[in-house]
Amino acid sequence: MIYPDRATTVTLGCVLGGAAILAVLNQLTPAASAVHVPGFAVSLVGKYLCYAILALAIDLVWGYAGILTLGHAAFFALGGYAMGMYLMREIGARGVYGNPTLPDFMVFLGWKHLPWYWHGFSHFGFALTMVVLVPGVLAAVFGWFAFRSRVSGVYLSIITQALTYALMLAFFRNEMGFGGNNGMTDFKDILGVPLGRDSASVGLMLVTAVVLSAAFLLARAITGSRFGKVLVAVRDAEARTRFLGYRPESYKLTVWVISAMLAGLGGALYVPQVGIINPSEFAPANSIEAVIWVAVGGRGTLAGAILGAVLVNLGKTWLTSALPEIWLFAMGGLFILVTVFLPRGILGLFAARRSSTAPERESAAAESAAAETVVREVTG
Amino acid sequence: MPGGGKGWRRWRLPLRAVMLGAVLSLMLAMSGPARAGSDPFSDMASTNFDMVARGVSALAVSGSPRAAPVIDALRDSRLFAWRWPRPDSPLYIRTAKGFVDARTGAPVAAPPPVNVRLVIVNDSVRSAIAAAEGALDLTSPKKKVRLDAAEELYQSAEAGALPLIEQALARERDPAVAGMLREAHAAALLKSSSGSVSARLAAVHQVAARADLSTRSLLESLQGQPPPVAAAIQEAIREIDRRLQLWGVLENVYYGISLGAVLLLAAAGLAITFGVMGVINMAHGEMVMIGAYTTFVVQQLIAASAPALTDLGLLFAVPAAFLVAGMLGVVIERTLIRFLYGRPLETLLATWGLSLILQQAVRSIFGPTNQDVSSPPWMSGAVSLGGLTLTVNRLWIIVFAALVLGALMGVLRWGGLGRSIRAVMQNRRMAAVMGIRTPLIDALTFGLGSGIAGIAGVALSQIDNVSPNLGQNYIIDSFMVVVLGGVGNLWGTVFGAMSLGVVDKLVEPFAGAVLGKILVLVLLILFIQRRPRGLFPLKGRVVEA
Numbered sequence: 053m054i055y056p057d058r059a060t061t062v063t064l065g066c067v068l069g070g071a072a073i074l075a076v077l078n079q080l081t082p083a084a085s086a087v088h089v090p091g092f093a094v095s096l097v098g099k100y101l102c103y104a105i106l107a108l109a110i111d112l113v114w115g116y117a118g119i120l121t122l123g124h125a126a127f128f129a130l131g132g133y134a135m136g137m138y139l140m141r142e143i144g145a146r147g148v149y150g151n152p153t154l155p156d157f158m159v160f161l162g163w164k165h166l167p168w169y170w171h172g173f174s175h176f177g178f179a180l181t182m183v184v185l186v187p188g189v190l191a192a193v194f195g196w197f198a199f200r201s202r203v204s205g206v207y208l209s210i211i212t213q214a215l216t217y218a219l220m221l222a223f224f225r226n227e228m229g230f231g232g233n234n235g236m237t238d239f240k241d242i243l244g245v246p247l248g249r250d251s252a253s254v255g256l257m258l259v260t261a262v263v264l265s266a267a268f269l270l271a272r273a274i275t276g277s278r279f280g281k282v283l284v285a286v287r288d289a290e291a292r293t294r295f296l297g298y299r300p301e302s303y304k305l306t307v308w309v310i311s312a313m314l315a316g317l318g319g320a321l322y323v324p325q326v327g328i329i330n331p332s333e334f335a336p337a338n339s340i341e342a343v344i345w346v347a348v349g350g351r352g353t354l355a356g357a358i359l360g361a362v363l364v365n366l367g368k369t370w371l372t373s374a375l376p377e378i379w380l381f382a383m384g385g386l387f388i389l390v391t392v393f394l395p396r397g398i399l400g401l402f403a404a405r406r407s408s409t410a411p412e413r414e415s416a417a418a419e420s421a422a423a424e425t426v427v428r429e430v431t432g
Numbered sequence: 433m434p435g436g437g438k439g440w441r442r443w444r445l446p447l448r449a450v451m452l453g454a455v456l457s458l459m460l461a462m463s464g465p466a467r468a469g470s471d472p473f474s475d476m477a478s479t480n481f482d483m484v485a486r487g488v489s490a491l492a493v494s495g496s497p498r499a500a501p502v503i504d505a506l507r508d509s510r511l512f513a514w515r516w517p518r519p520d521s522p523l524y525i526r527t528a529k530g531f532v533d534a535r536t537g538a539p540v541a542a543p544p545p546v547n548v549r550l551v552i553v554n555d556s557v558r559s560a561i562a563a564a565e566g567a568l569d570l571t572s573p574k575k576k577v578r579l580d581a582a583e584e585l586y587q588s589a590e591a592g593a594l595p596l597i598e599q600a601l602a603r604e605r606d607p608a609v610a611g612m613l614r615e616a617h618a619a620a621l622l623k624s625s626s627g628s629v630s631a632r633l634a635a636v637h638q639v640a641a642r643a644d645l646s647t648r649s650l651l652e653s654l655q656g657q658p659p660p661v662a663a664a665i666q667e668a669i670r671e672i673d674r675r676l677q678l679w680g681v682l683e684n685v686y687y688g689i690s691l692g693a694v695l696l697l698a699a700a701g702l703a704i705t706f707g708v709m710g711v712i713n714m715a716h717g718e719m720v721m722i723g724a725y726t727t728f729v730v731q732q733l734i735a736a737s738a739p740a741l742t743d744l745g746l747l748f749a750v751p752a753a754f755l756v757a758g759m760l761g762v763v764i765e766r767t768l769i770r771f772l773y774g775r776p777l778e779t780l781l782a783t784w785g786l787s788l789i790l791q792q793a794v795r796s797i798f799g800p801t802n803q804d805v806s807s808p809p810w811m812s813g814a815v816s817l818g819g820l821t822l823t824v825n826r827l828w829i830i831v832f833a834a835l836v837l838g839a840l841m842g843v844l845r846w847g848g849l850g851r852s853i854r855a856v857m858q859n860r861r862m863a864a865v866m867g868i869r870t871p872l873i874d875a876l877t878f879g880l881g882s883g884i885a886g887i888a889g890v891a892l893s894q895i896d897n898v899s900p901n902l903g904q905n906y907i908i909d910s911f912m913v914v915v916l917g918g919v920g921n922l923w924g925t926v927f928g929a930m931s932l933g934v935v936d937k938l939v940e941p942f943a944g945a946v947l948g949k950i951l952v953l954v955l956l957i958l959f960i961q962r963r964p965r966g967l968f969p970l971k972g973r974v975v976e977a
């Protein structure tokens with residue numbers, strides 16, 4: 053089912069090859085060497101790769117199913133929180149208060165017992181299950197409600213934004229038992245490997261690269277399959293697809309849940325690499341920013357999502373340290389330039405001659421016109 | 433006033449009430465063994481501070497028309513007494529024109545300076561003066577002053593004040609003041625040891641009718657009452673609690689309506705751009721923010737050029753904010769939005785980018801800190817309505833929101849521009865055929881929506897921090913309002929704003945602010961499932977456009 057075309061080879065080569073080279077440069081060169089890559093840079097790249105997983109998840113729903121999500125950072129953060137809970141339990145009695153079961157913030161709040169939903173998170177396997185299960189279940193419930201009642205387009209975008217906003221407010225509460233405002237931090241180790249050392253950073257970065265590659269292959273498999281073709285049909289003419297006998301809501305729901313799980317996985321890898329998770333990860337602005345990564349790279353191309361996430365975040369890292377005043381101007385300008393002048397992103401520039409599955413302005417217009425006609429006929 | 437400022441004024445009333453009560457009890461105590469032949473004026477001529485204080489208190493309740501000028505003179509260090517004891521104890525007031533006799537007010541020849549001395553005051557005399565002024569207020573010709581004095585008497589509820597209240601009641605003609613005095617009388621009676629059971633029962637009913645917190649604490653403080661009275665008091669307290677609860681709910685509804693008015697202002701412009709044009713403008717909040725900054729700039733300009741108009745600055749800010757935000761809106765439509773018609777998702781992203789740019793631009797120009805926008809005096813304070821305390825600025829915002837909405841509806845229904853807007857919205861091609869320049873109307877519609885957002889900014893500058901992030905706080909709520917109300921229907925927007933505001937504030941007391949917000953969002957998400965197109969969806973061919 054997976055066609056080893058050039059885009060796939062190049063993408064996998066860049067991700068895995070780049071990660072391997074970084075790892076070698078960090079581990080096998082002396083610290084004084086000119087080609088030595090410091091540990092923080094490795095972590096930074098690892099962070100970008102996590103973002104790339106998120107971008108891939110968004111591209112899957114936005115690029116192929118036409119669902120513009122403004123709340124995917126919620127799934128990312130939920131995955132991150134699940135991993136954060138495991139990392140908190142790993143601290144054990146090494147916290148400031150030295151309590152073997154309760155994390156520091158619970159001791160600080162005067163809690164006596166571990167809340168029931170914290171049980172099990174001391175096992176890595178359980179935490180890993182939760183990393184995909186929690187975002188998946190939330191997405192399934194939310195999506196089932198939303199798609200079943202045919203909430204679509206801008207309305208769906210707005211309620212996804214409301215979803216992440218509500219979650220942000222909820223996680224800010226101390227009573228939730230997730231560390232409130234401060235979130236979770238001061239992690240010590242993961243699977244017994246102490247965090248903060250170069251070796252841990254390299255290991256996590258390599259794992260992230262592998263997961264990203266796997267996610268990319270999975271996404272290609274999905275979009276290349278019959279299922280993916282129906283998705284594209286739903287994206288381009290939902291009403292028409294429905295009248296052909298398909299159930300668009302099932303297709304949308306399936307890809308929506310898969311995408312949320314991917315995002316959760318990205319968040320889980322993100323937390324040990326940045327060392328903190330707090331409710332600001334749920335901020336609606338984060339979700340919208342992630343959408344623009346996809347738009348910059350090229351919507352509906354998968355490889356473009358990875359490219360966009362890495363490029364935009366490289367730019368962000370550089371600009372926010374070099375010219376912090378300029379960053380928001382640049383970000384805002386990027387949004388406008390890409391949507392107005394580069395609707396198919398950077399990859400669209402290269403692949404202009406290739407008739408791809410990327411959405412086109414004409415097809416979108418035709419879709420709305422067709423839908424309008426259909427509705428007119430239906431509603432009389 | 434020494435000390436000046438609001439802090440003092442806030443304490444002035446209760447302080448005076450307490451002192452008044454103290455002085456009145458003092459008078460009661462001394463009324464028995466009063467020395468024969470001593471009138472208040474002679475007491476005030478004494479060199480003994482306690483005697484002077486007693487004289488002041490006695491004079492205040494004597495009902496003498498000379499009380500006010502003499503006590504004023506004493507306070508202002510203009511009262512003179514004979515330096516050596518004399519049986520007639522003369523007292524003089526120094527005025528701008530010379531000396532007058534304190535007892536009669538008739539001008540007298542200036543006494544030889546060596547023979548008179550200033551009547552000096554100490555703390556106990558000063559508090560006697562303050563209390564006396566309170567009692568004097570009961571005889572003031574001004575109704576408001578008498579009313580306040582009666583209220584003070586009620587609050588202090590001193591048994592010693594009974595004769596004073598009865599005296600005042602006897603001469604009081606104004607029904608409102610008399611009513612207040614009767615309540616004060618009832619309170620004082622309940623506190624005193626005199627009075628029959630039936631009189632006490634009547635008094636309990638009298639004060640219970642007020643149903644406020646101070647009455648509740650008064651009733652709770654009553655001890656050792658006869659059993660029937662005690663039972664009546666318990667019943668009255670329960671009744672007051674019920675009423676207070678009701679007022680609490682009403683107060684929350686008021687807060688909800690005022691929040692709804694704020695949401696309505698923020699969402700009305702969005703109802704135009706999103707509802708009528710189908711353009712999803714994520715930079716709408718920034719238009720609100722720019723309106724608020726325009727208010728700030730207008731206030732600065734007025735303060736610099738015409739300080740006399742400072743209090744009216746807001747009136748100038750409204751058109752200014754409309755023009756600034758409206759013109760910016762037209763520019764945005766011409767340079768950005770028009771390339772994105774028919775692509776709502778792309779519009780969303782591009783306008784989000786625009787909002788980032790506008791935020792950063794304002795931050796670069798004005799700095800990241802909050803700007804200080806002042807409120808004119810006619811917008812501060814609070815009014816009481818029954819058991820409700822309504823803050824005036826919130827009240828103004830409700831009025832303002834209604835005015836803006838009315839104007840907007842008027843323009844859309846009867847204005848030439850409004851007619852064109854509706855024509856283009858209903859059938860773009862047909863409108864074009866009829867000679868309407870649809871691109872121009874698009875630009876003006878977007879300008880109108882943005883201008884309304886700017887006006888909302890003027891209102892928000894009065895209740896929120898004017899910072900570059902101002903708009904961010906309202907954008908999600910505004911979209912919720914429009915989505916809830918249904919697209920393209922201003923009445924739907926009103927309903928959406930009001931129900932969001934009221935539900936938010938009603939849920940808040942028992943769920944907390946944050947949880948209330950979450951609950952409202954969840955309810956809304958569930959609601960959209962049932963009514964994906966809002967409460968008042970448009971019917972017909974514009975639905976899918």
